[in-house]
Amino acid sequence: MTISAESAEPHIRTGQWEDALTFVALHADKSAYAELFNYFAPRLKAFGMKMFGNEQQALEMVQDTMLNVWKKARLFDPSRGCASTWIFTIARNVRFDMLRKKQSRKDDISADDLWADGDYPELEESATDQWETMLLSEKLAPFFDALPVAQRLVMQKVYLEEKSHQEVAEELDIPLGTVKSRIRLALDRLREALDDTRS
Amino acid sequence: MEQYVAGTLSADVALAVATHIDLCPHCQRVCQDIHNDQADVLASMPLEQDDTDDFSALLAEITGQPQLDKPRQKAARELVKVQINGREFAIPRALSRLAEQQGKWLQLGGIATAKLPAGDKMHVSLLYIDKGTEIPNHTHLGLEMTLVLSGTICDENGEYGAGDLLINTPADTHTPHTRADEDCLCLSVLSAPLKFNKGLVRLLNPLQQFFY
Ligand SMILES: [Zn+2]
Ligand SMILES: [Zn+2]
Known part of the structure; x- marks a missing residue:
């Protein structure tokens, strides 16, 4: 990623987000969390807009995801992957569950659908x-x-x-x-x- | 696989894929790589100029909430097993929770099925086929995915062992069977009923919600 001088984005060093998450986990460090939040929240929103095409749902996803990041920071295990991968996983799961909740359940098979008026193909295979x-x-x-x-x-x-x-x-x-x-x-x-x- | 990682597959299809991944070290690695890539896309996503949302209220609200404690080291989850026909099968992780809630086994000859409480669009079930048993010739009215959990299934197109995923569409007609000396347990995901082609077995077409 190139970072221009006038960009408001913070420069990212390797391990920065992992460290930030560790501070959040150990000390409920609000400023470390704010750093993470300010970087990921707008990106999650853009990601959500792409997925949902709907601002309200995108914002809901940002909120649920970032809340989970705060609450579950102690579950983050840096030996198992980067912070961004972990946050992505949370966002993916939040989004998936949001979609599941919206879907209506159950479809029933009706005999009428199946009934091709008595003409079923006859095949050569052994009965x-x-x-x-x-x-x-x-x-x-x-x-x-x-x-x-x-x-x-x-x-x-x-x-x-x-x-x-x-x-x-x-x-x-x-x-x-x-x-x-x-x-x-x-x-x-x-x-x-x-x-x-x-x- | 990309869709699986991104979570855009439908739940029922994703379940079959997740179960395959549990059984397949190759796909586990592929999956991890795709996962990392997708996370990178998120982390390096450029922001539009007009993304000027003010998130400060949300930030304050979140940090005002208590954090969760780290759970004690989770006791390795006991392997879930299902019993059928005097046999016991270990169930892969992705299916464990659902398999614990399986419906009653419905048996017809050498075939038994138990519904899993997963399907909304699709019909998800465990399918047990005794040794030397044939499922009558059928066509598919939708997508049929069969993931072999144990044993071997053979049909006109080949042989499939544990971890293999058979996908059949409305264009396919087949007569799957087990080997003479080995029974088989599968995860079956159907988007529409099967259509049996021959003789009296066609009665299963309208009645099949009881068997599949
Ligand atoms: Zn595989
Ligand atoms: Zn089939």
């Missing part, structure tokens, strides 16, 4: 018979059998006979919407049943 038996005998068979007849019939045609929803509707002479709603009801039942077996 996994072992799996089918397991799936049926161990988990689903009892619940499958317990489905109302109308629902079971539709499920059987779609999943065992691999017919499309449209084909099933024509075969049973019922509206397509009814086929879909029966499948949905059947899936809901199977889900509930599986959910109960969990506990």
